[in-house]
Amino acid sequence: MTAVQPTGEPPTDLEIETLGEELPLLEGIRTTRAIRRLRPDPVPPELIRKVVEAGTFAPSGGNRQPWFFIAVTDAERRAFIADHYRRAFEMYIAPAVKAAQDPSYPDDKRRNMRAAIHLAENLHEVPVLLFVAGWMRRGQEQSQALFPAIMNVLLACRAVGLGASLTTVHRMYQLEIDDYLGLPERIPSSAMLPIGWPVGRYGKPRRKPVEQVLCYDRFNPGLISSD
Numbered sequence: 001m002t003a004v005q006p007t008g009e010p011p012t013d014l015e016i017e018t019l020g021e022e023l024p025l026l027e028g029i030r031t032t033r034a035i036r037r038l039r040p041d042p043v044p045p046e047l048i049r050k051v052v053e054a055g056t057f058a059p060s061g062g063n064r065q066p067w068f069f070i071a072v073t074d075a076e077r078r079a080f081i082a083d084h085y086r087r088a089f090e091m092y093i094a095p096a097v098k099a100a101q102d103p104s105y106p107d108d109k110r111r112n113m114r115a116a117i118h119l120a121e122n123l124h125e126v127p128v129l130l131f132v133a134g135w136m137r138r139g140q141e142q143s144q145a146l147f148p149a150i151m152n153v154l155l156a157c158r159a160v161g162l163g164a165s166l167t168t169v170h171r172m173y174q175l176e177i178d179d180y181l182g183l184p185e186r187i188p189s190s191a192m193l194p195i196g197w198p199v200g201r202y203g204k205p206r207r208k209p210v211e212q213v214l215c216y217d218r219f220n221p222g223l224i225s226s227d
Helices: 013-018 025-030 045-056 075-099 107-121 143-160 169-181 221-226
Strands: 067-072 128-134 189-196
Touching: 013 045, 025 143, 045 067, 045 128, 045 143, 067 075, 067 143, 075 107, 075 169, 128 143, 128 169, 143 189, 169 189
Parallel strands: none
Antiparallel strands: 067 128, 128 189
16 A cells, blocks of 8 residues: 545544555655645644654664654644745745746746745645754854755655655744744754645656766766756
8 A cells, every 4th residue: 555545534543554654665765856836634643653763763873863853743833833834935935936937947847936936825724734954063054964864754655645745945944933933943844745635647857867877987078968
């Protein structure tokens, strides 16, 4: 079982236990694309736990496991976060909106921009806003130690049929949002993953051929022109 319909009865405990367990790993990797159009239907807490548990199996230096996960599901709290996110996003997306007025602007970039705008405008309706935070070390954030866990969560969402994406736009208001989440200064948030039942389906995203990015033994400067 690799997907649950976002309408009808919620999945049973047994369905959640077996959900996603049969998805081949490489197929999951190849088809885990950012999904930003999400239904408002609630996600069972047991399913949130399952995808977060996958995150905890990520590698970390010295097995320190520096991560914490805050799943925001309360409507009022989601609205607070969405309001701050939209203000930050308007500043972030403004250059792309201006560039997209040019008829030569690539269609795939325009589609991605529209999906991102849709997410920002409807973030308050997304059932789960999952924040990933982590211990600071030697006075520095450890985002590099958190991103393997984040990728595991995204892959787990793909496996169980949830839609998800990764954003760090909230960090423009990081102090306000972290304080609202009760995070101490020594455990700052690094990323937010909006999670819900997808509108649409998973599929292979467009990617460059691996030959355009893979080198052996030494970097090939000729690859730069192919970007």
